[in-house]
Amino acid sequence: MNPKSVNIAVVGATGAVGVEILRVLERRQFPVGQLKLLASARSAGKTLEFQGKPHPVEALSAEAFDGIDIAFFSAGATRSREFIPAAIRAGAVVVDNSSAFRMEEGIPLVVPEVNPGDLKNHKGLIANPNCCAAILAVPLWPLHQAATIKRIVVSTYQSASGAGAQAMEELLDQVKAHVAGEKPVARVLPHQLAFNLFSHNTKIADNGYNEEENKLMAEIRKMFHLPDLAMNATCIRVPVLRAHSESVVIETEKPLSADQAREILARAPGVKIVDDAATNHFPMPLEATGDLDVHVGRIRKDDSAPNSLALFISGDQLLKGAAWNAVQIAEELIR
Amino acid sequence: MNPKSVNIAVVGATGAVGVEILRVLERRQFPVGQLKLLASARSAGKTLEFQGKPHPVEALSAEAFDGIDIAFFSAGATRSREFIPAAIRAGAVVVDNSSAFRMEEGIPLVVPEVNPGDLKNHKGLIANPNCCAAILAVPLWPLHQAATIKRIVVSTYQSASGAGAQAMEELLDQVKAHVAGEKPVARVLPHQLAFNLFSHNTKIADNGYNEEENKLMAEIRKMFHLPDLAMNATCIRVPVLRAHSESVVIETEKPLSADQAREILARAPGVKIVDDAATNHFPMPLEATGDLDVHVGRIRKDDSAPNSLALFISGDQLLKGAAWNAVQIAEELIR
Numbered sequence: 248m249n250p251k252s253v254n255i256a257v258v259g260a261t262g263a264v265g266v267e268i269l270r271v272l273e274r275r276q277f278p279v280g281q282l283k284l285l286a287s288a289r290s291a292g293k294t295l296e297f298q299g300k301p302h303p304v305e306a307l308s309a310e311a312f313d314g315i316d317i318a319f320f321s322a323g324a325t326r327s328r329e330f331i332p333a334a335i336r337a338g339a340v341v342v343d344n345s346s347a348f349r350m351e352e353g354i355p356l357v358v359p360e361v362n363p364g365d366l367k368n369h370k371g372l373i374a375n376p377n378c379c380a381a382i383l384a385v386p387l388w389p390l391h392q393a394a395t396i397k398r399i400v401v402s403t404y405q406s407a408s409g410a411g412a413q414a415m416e417e418l419l420d421q422v423k424a425h426v427a428g429e430k431p432v433a434r435v436l437p438h439q440l441a442f443n444l445f446s447h448n449t450k451i452a453d454n455g456y457n458e459e460e461n462k463l464m465a466e467i468r469k470m471f472h473l474p475d476l477a478m479n480a481t482c483i484r485v486p487v488l489r490a491h492s493e494s495v496v497i498e499t500e501k502p503l504s505a506d507q508a509r510e511i512l513a514r515a516p517g518v519k520i521v522d523d524a525a526t527n528h529f530p531m532p533l534e535a536t537g538d539l540d541v542h543v544g545r546i547r548k549d550d551s552a553p554n555s556l557a558l559f560i561s562g563d564q565l566l567k568g569a570a571w572n573a574v575q576i577a578e579e580l581i582r
Numbered sequence: 583m584n585p586k587s588v589n590i591a592v593v594g595a596t597g598a599v600g601v602e603i604l605r606v607l608e609r610r611q612f613p614v615g616q617l618k619l620l621a622s623a624r625s626a627g628k629t630l631e632f633q634g635k636p637h638p639v640e641a642l643s644a645e646a647f648d649g650i651d652i653a654f655f656s657a658g659a660t661r662s663r664e665f666i667p668a669a670i671r672a673g674a675v676v677v678d679n680s681s682a683f684r685m686e687e688g689i690p691l692v693v694p695e696v697n698p699g700d701l702k703n704h705k706g707l708i709a710n711p712n713c714c715a716a717i718l719a720v721p722l723w724p725l726h727q728a729a730t731i732k733r734i735v736v737s738t739y740q741s742a743s744g745a746g747a748q749a750m751e752e753l754l755d756q757v758k759a760h761v762a763g764e765k766p767v768a769r770v771l772p773h774q775l776a777f778n779l780f781s782h783n784t785k786i787a788d789n790g791y792n793e794e795e796n797k798l799m800a801e802i803r804k805m806f807h808l809p810d811l812a813m814n815a816t817c818i819r820v821p822v823l824r825a826h827s828e829s830v831v832i833e834t835e836k837p838l839s840a841d842q843a844r845e846i847l848a849r850a851p852g853v854k855i856v857d858d859a860a861t862n863h864f865p866m867p868l869e870a871t872g873d874l875d876v877h878v879g880r881i882r883k884d885d886s887a888p889n890s891l892a893l894f895i896s897g898d899q900l901l902k903g904a905a906w907n908a909v910q911i912a913e914e915l916i917r
Binding site: 438457486 | 733734735737739753754757758760761772773774777778779780781783785786789790791792812813814816818820821822823827829831840859862864865866867868879880881882883884885886887890892894
């Protein structure tokens with residue numbers, strides 16, 4: 248591919264992540280040559296703006312990838328399984344935002360701040376991690392390099408955007424209904440989200456953990472090349488629109504003071520320290536929204552175990568948790 | 583006192599907790615004799631309904647406690663420090679919902695399901711615990727009795743009600759503003775809560791933990807009579823109206839399977855098991871609202887440490903977290 252004019256396809260272009268991929272490509276002045284917007288037949292015929300010009304949305308098909316250099320897939324695991332082989336055969340390198348291939352042996356699962364080296368031997372397909380895993384990996388990786396993480400305990404505060412644009416709209420509709428004195432209705436999500444929260448809406452596996460929690464744990468282990476890392480996750484959906492937060496406790500091999508951790512994180516790529524005790528100003532989803540960096544704060548010693556450290560993070564689910572990490576992978580590919 | 587006709591004072595009667603104390607006294611058919619509603623001079627002259635009849639609100643004064651058997655204080659730590667001595671001198675037994683005396687040596691801090699025995703030697707004052715501590719203590723105590731808890735790691739999802747009726751109104755106002763296309767305003771809480779969340783709005787102490795987290799840890803240790811219990815807390819405010827949730831990991835001396843824990847909790851007083859993996863139905867603040875019991879679910883083994891167990895709980899902040907626990911203490915006192 249010509250790194251100065253890269254032909255791009257966005258599969259799932261009308262979805263919450265697809266739209267953000269277009270915005271991030273613009274924001275990063277990514278050298279887009281041809282731009283192909285693909286979506287379900289239902290969305291075909293719509294247009295989406297890119298760099299101030301309308302672009303038509305076409306129906307996704309196996310034939311759509313001719314001449315494409317990089318294809319971003321963000322239309323769910325089923326579409327990824329069906330159409331990624333065709334995209335690779337057509338010569339595109341695929342960055343897949345779905346969970347379809349993430350845990351497959353030989354498929355790189357990449358957060359560029361963490362394991363860019365894993366991109367080297369890709370076979371036409373790079374998996375973009377689960378949103379919580381990407382957001383968590385960014386601050387934990389430099390701490391791991393400094394002190395060797397032995398155990399992670401994480402509880403998430405996940406926004407509606409992780410369930411797609413329709414879930415975001417549902418949250419807004421529920422809030423409107425409540426204000427109007429009507430009963431909020433849950434259609435996309437299993438329970439009312441407005442003024443509520445609930446255990447993540449994925450199936451509970453045999454180990455008692457839901458799919459989201461199992462993804463988060465498995466993907467951190469894969470990206471960190473620590474297949475046996477001790478980790479526990481609790482994934483909770485909260486009535487926030489588009490940034491995820493995570494309450495994290497890590498136990499490390501070597502001691503690490505809160506100040507040392509703060510210094511390491513202040514230098515770490517992709518991290519913004521938001522940790523001002525004097526003004527009670529810490530990571531918040533509303534402030535992390537729209538930011539490419541993961542906000543990190545409440546960095547403090549945990550005296551309940553040896554070499555234990557607690558922190559609280561917020562990151563934009565649609566950006567570092569999806570679109571930005573995908574575009575960042577593409578930036579690495581054309582470097 | 584005559585246990586069939588108990589003269590009651592409610593200090594802070596017009597506040598979020600005060601109003602709930604009246605509702606719980608009705609709901610429990612508490613044998614109320616005389617009822618004295620006390621509040622700031624600003625609220626004096628208002629009336630509140632109790633058992634279908636209007637009752638006047640009087641201005642709080644040191645002279646207001648003559649003939650009172652049990653006084654519920656729920657008007658903040660400053661009022662408690664100022665007026666509780668007078669109430670005790672007048673012969674009332676005080677149940678104080680504020681943090682003023684909770685950690686004082688010799689003052690019982692009681693959750694009736696946990697340490698009713700501590701009521702025995704009270705000197706006219708019983709402290710009602712912090713809302714998160716009360717809600718957490720209920721399911722953890724029976725697990726501790728079965729397997730001896732060595733360490734607790736908890737992350738909270740705290741509702742607006744913990745900051746009072748004005749904070750609940752502020753959340754609703756912010757949501758209304760958002761729906762109307764206006765900018766939500768934060769006056770009571772330090773940051774916008776609608777579609778957002780933030781680290782609990784109390785001062786960060788020298789140990790890096792905020793006051794809420796330090797209260798939660800200290801109070802669990804006091805109630806459990808485990809002054810050295812290893813514990814870590816992260817307290818987060820979420821856009822929910824009135825029930826708190828907590829993501830909890832406990833490490834125990836003896837092994838405890840998820841099934842064993844579920845059996846113990848199914849028999850435990852004050853606990854309602856909400857743990858249906860098949861329908862993805864787990865504790866939610868919206869369902870815990872109005873319930874006297876603490877909802878417990880997501881009970882599962884945590885393989886990241888030996889003898890470790892994870893669970894998720896929701897409890898009504900205004901009920902078990904405040905008014906109900908206080909009335910429950912009063913029920914013990916007249917038993």
